Amino acid sequence: MATRIGTQTIKFEKFPVIKGFASVCGLKESQGPLGKLFDKTFDDNRFGQETWEKSEAVLQQEAVSLAIKKSNVKNSEIDFVFAGDLLDQCISSMMGLKNLKIPFLGQFGACSTMAQTLLVSSIFIESGAARNAIAVTSSHFCSAERQYRFPLDYGGQRTPNAQWTVTGSGAVVLGENNKNLKNPKIKHVTAGTIEDLGVTDSSNMGAAMAPAAAVTLKNFFKDTKTSPNEYDLIVSGDLGETGALILQELLIKEKIDISKNYNDCGLMIFHKEKQDVHAGGSGCGCSASVLCSYILQKMTKKELNNVLFMATGALMSPTSFQQGNNIPGIAHLIHISN
């Protein structure tokens, strides 16, 4: 059973367990600080496909296939796939995973989607509706850049607050813990509300998402009656340099200091200066690939034991920001523990 505690946190009793995970990334990511930790990387960003959308689909396909293999769970024992991406109509997820023949429920939370797929998977498993489920997301620099900003060939100048969409995917096979596995488990989840502070700059996603992250994190600590120091790592998805600073400032106003153990996947995945990524990495493939490499590998080795993984999303479409609308943010949090 899942139990609601406080305002918006769900506490599990049986603890859905992470049976397998895998990350697959592009060339630039392979050259970053986590390059050697990814299960698979490619030497170009096409992966043998004729469109960027199909290339992105390959990322999800490979990540899911590797995660299933590593989990030792049979395809026939997986009851749901929860997947999403940044493209219009989540098309890379649909194209990449259609051959799995597992009931499919598309999730859209922009860059928060990895936390969202884990959140929904956990509740399906805890309820008995699924024995095992896949949670997967991806992003691709080339498909995202063309869709959200400019065609690549245009060579548009990037602003200092801009982030670099990660070409990558991360997949988790989550399941009921019927074999008393010692793997990392989901203890709590907190789904976020939409927060709109009036940001309209689509090159400053960090500022758009940070307020939502602050609300979710604050509510999680309140609901669970815990404090930042009880966790080994508090990691946001892709706030980048600008957003990470704003998040910490907003929390300090609430008397919450996360500075000792806080990091951001967008700051972890690239060498800031050497790789020319301005405010850091972004995209739902950013948090997914960092979770499914560095974080879960460290948890498996018991070098990290108690982690808050919070992915944030900027809720906009190219149409909505061209029409001058605000870019609200959202943040979902997953408490993973050994």
Place this chain on the structure above:
Amino acid sequence: MATRIGTQTIKFEKFPVIKGFASVCGLKESQGPLGKLFDKTFDDNRFGQETWEKSEAVLQQEAVSLAIKKSNVKNSEIDFVFAGDLLDQCISSMMGLKNLKIPFLGQFGACSTMAQTLLVSSIFIESGAARNAIAVTSSHFCSAERQYRFPLDYGGQRTPNAQWTVTGSGAVVLGENNKNLKNPKIKHVTAGTIEDLGVTDSSNMGAAMAPAAAVTLKNFFKDTKTSPNEYDLIVSGDLGETGALILQELLIKEKIDISKNYNDCGLMIFHKEKQDVHAGGSGCGCSASVLCSYILQKMTKKELNNVLFMATGALMSPTSFQQGNNIPGIAHLIHISN
């Protein structure tokens, strides 16, 4: 607890109950056969907004607000909103519902989204993760037509198989049945797999979606060991004339005859000849608004008692079909009973 039965059906024990529902539609829908059953209709399709996307957001906002009012559930007792639409990045849902301040999980299943939001809501409620949840979707002829096909002013010729995107929204407040309510309840749900039979014509959605509908319906009957005649109504979301025929033909090959009690929301919402809608209505607002008017009103009056509501989606983006990709389909089924 939710229990898996057969291949892909989930059976509930506590039966999430429909506490409130509402439908809000545009002018053309108000002139159709169900016009008088909608809770609210408008005299134009702008609803006082300066963009079609914002107009569509108004539909969701109004439908949710009316459904909550009719349910007698307080906002503070609603723990999740599951919403989606056909627009890029589900932007109408985000814009329409951001002020609710209820944890928000965006769902994308193209036109199958109403069934998907109900499915996910049911499992959250059954698991204890939510006391009450909102399931809502919308579509708008003008925002969809511009995004998927042609700008309205272009006046493009419509093919005979084309369908007319419904300007409408339907919202359901679903909750735990702690007061022994006699309202319609969710008994089973069946999530569908992605089925790709190679359709590439974006003006023939019915053909793209029908194979997925046939698979889901066949599996549901097999999993529950029931037959079509045990239900008062088997209703698909928006297969339209072409898709509805294909679905019935595909099922006949499996020795399943649904002809006695089958209908399609896309065929119910418009006067076929008089309203010039070719193969019928479509869009996730089509199934949502018919469910939240005709179907649930008849169930409340006990004129219908045992209904299979199956919404189908065509999984494509303007980019994917312009790149020549197939349009796979998906179908999710909700068994609603008094």
